[in-house]
Amino acid sequence: MRIFSGIQPSGDPHIGNFSGGFRQYAQTQERGEGFFCIVDLHAITITHDPAALRDGTLDIAAMLFATGLDPGRSTVFVQSHVTAHAEAAWLLSSVTGHGQLGRMTQFKERVAEEEFVSAALFTYPVLMAGDILLYRTDIVPIGEDQRQHLELTRDIAQRFNTRYGETFVIPEGVFPETGGRVMNLQEPTLKMSKSRGAESGTVLMLDSPDTIRKKLKTAVTDSGSEVRYDPDEKPGISNLIELMTVVTGKSIQEIEATYEGTGYGRFKEDIAEGIIELLEPIKARYNELRADAAELDRLLALGAEKAREASAPTLARMYERMGFTRP
Ligand code: TRP
Numbered sequence: 001m002r003i004f005s006g007i008q009p010s011g012d013p014h015i016g017n018f019s020g021g022f023r024q025y026a027q028t029q030e031r032g033e034g035f036f037c038i039v040d041l042h043a044i045t046i047t048h049d050p051a052a053l054r055d056g057t058l059d060i061a062a063m064l065f066a067t068g069l070d071p072g073r074s075t076v077f078v079q080s081h082v083t084a085h086a087e088a089a090w091l092l093s094s095v096t097g098h099g100q101l102g103r104m105t106q107f108k109e110r111v112a113e114e115e116f117v118s119a120a121l122f123t124y125p126v127l128m129a130g131d132i133l134l135y136r137t138d139i140v141p142i143g144e145d146q147r148q149h150l151e152l153t154r155d156i157a158q159r160f161n162t163r164y165g166e167t168f169v170i171p172e173g174v175f176p177e178t179g180g181r182v183m184n185l186q187e188p189t190l191k192m193s194k195s196r197g198a199e200s201g202t203v204l205m206l207d208s209p210d211t212i213r214k215k216l217k218t219a220v221t222d223s224g225s226e227v228r229y230d231p232d233e234k235p236g237i238s239n240l241i242e243l244m245t246v247v248t249g250k251s252i253q254e255i256e257a258t259y260e261g262t263g264y265g266r267f268k269e270d271i272a273e274g275i276i277e278l279l280e281p282i283k284a285r286y287n288e289l290r291a292d293a294a295e296l297d298r299l300l301a302l303g304a305e306k307a308r309e310a311s312a313p314t315l316a317r318m319y320e321r322m323g324f325t326r327p
Contacts, residue, residue, distance in 0.1 A: 001032030004137040004171075006039040006079070006128065011056040013063050015203040015275060016182035016192035019246045024141040024176055026068030034074035035135050035307060036064055041079045041086060041127060045120040046110070061296055063205065066286035075310070077303030079131065084311040088130030089123065091318050095159045096126050096152075105148055129153040133160075134311040136169045144175055145191075164321035167314070182243060185219035188235040206283060209276045216272035227259035227267050237264065240271060247274035 005025060013022070025036055038060050043053055057078055064076050079085050101107065101122055111117050132140055132153050140150055150173040157168035184190045186201030194202060203215050222234040229252045231238040244255050244267075259267045289296060319326060 001138045002135055002169075003028050003032050003034040003139050003141065004037070004132050004135050005035075005141050006037045006042070006131050007060055007064065009038050009040050009043050009053060009056040009060045010194060011052060011059045012194050013060065013205045014192055014194060015205065015243065015246075018067065018205055019182045019243070020143040020176055022063065022067035023246065024174070025064065025074075028139070028141045028174065029069060029074045032138070034069070035137070035310070036069055036074055036076045037079050037085075037131055037307070038064075038077070039079045039128075039131065042124060045118060045124045046114060047116060058293075058296055059290065061300055062286050062290040063282075065289055065299065066282050071299050071302065075303050075306040076299065077307040078300055081300065081304035082307045082311060084134055084308070084315045085127065085130055088134050088311075088315060088318065089127040091322060092130050092133070092156055092160070093123055093126045095163065096123075096129070096156055100152060100155070101125060104152070106145065125149045125152050126156070129156045132171050133157055133168045134314045135307075136314060137171045138169060139174050140171050141174045141176075144181055147173060147175070160318075164318075167317055167321055182246070183235070183239040185215060185236075185239070188220060188239045203275065205279055206286070207279075212275055212279075213269075213272045216268045216275070219268060221264045221268075225263045227262070227264065228256055240267065244271050244274065247271060247278055 005021075005028075007021060007025075025034070028034065029036075038057055040053060040057050043056070061076065061078070065071065069076050104125055107122060107124070110121055114121070128149050129152065132150075133156070142150060150171065154170050157170050161167055182192045184192050184197035184201035185203070186198035190197040190201075192202050200215055200218060201220075203212055207215070219240060220236040221240070222236045224234070227237060227241065228234060229238050229241045241252055241255055244250070245252060248255070250258075316326070
């Protein structure tokens with residue numbers, strides 16, 4: 001079975017990225033042949049800083065290995081190192097409806113926020129479809145926010161298959177059951193993010209233990225003192241409960257039972273200590289690898305080689321079926 005996911009190379013990964021991303025990748029790699037792609041081509045769809053892109057790409061690569069992706073088993077690579085991705089995006093843009101792209105929620109949200117809206121921002125989902133389809137992917141572990149893009153990918157694949165003959169596997173999304181949507185600790189109605197919401201509400205994976213304790217201590221809770229999961233009535237505490245499921249692997253019910261009658265204070269302290277313990281070994285591996293540029297380069301070159309080999313036959317088939325002469 002083929003597994004594919006793409007990860008944005010924005011620096012400073014936070015616990016929301018861990019919960020909805022890194023954790024899922026390491027788990028799903030056990031289920032088959034995994035391809036994990038650092039999507040640097042996607043990063044230029046909004047105004048970006050070249051130096052930050054370079055650093056962010058290496059930061060994320062180191063974090064993927066530190067959180068458990070095994071280079072002997074999975075293929076971890078950088079999107080721009082494999083030219084098939086840019087080529088596939090162009091070919092697939094011919095079977096993607098302009099109107100379909102205009103209906104993408106993420107695009108509409110970004111348009112409202114960005115000063116400059118690039119053509120690349122509009123065609124972003126086509127590039128993503130190519131990423132997935134090139135590898136004849138069966139499953140795609142992603143966050144809830146990417147559901148619409150995956151639906152579009154399936155649509156594009158079907159349209160291509162109908163027009164040019166069976167070429168692509170139709171991929172399925174795998175969405176995390178809990179912990180897929182960690183919210184900002186200060187503004188629990190906003191998704192945890194590096195760029196939006198209060199900074200003190202975002203727990204970075206490289207934060208020091210003291211910073212983590214402080215951020216948890218000041219996390220917004222709701223009225224009452226009952227540790228009960230109810231996202232509508234109690235968004236703050238429900239978010240913390242979800243975070244606790246990520247940290248301990250326990251279910252929501254187990255956590256509610258453990259903290260019955262103890263109040264919020266103890267609960268918050270325990271989450272902070274749980275996060276610190278979880279991140280300790282990850283940070284150690286990350287720091288070691290991030291400082292070793294030669295080793296990171298070697299691992300990414302190995303990944304690119306494997307990714308080229310896996311995607312080349314699909315790209316060749318696309319060109320052939322669409323009627324291109326080949327050199
Ligand atoms: N769009 C995804 C995100 O923002 C990243 C991504 C790019 C991706 N290509 C992908 C995810 C392919 C899964 C599969 O998170």
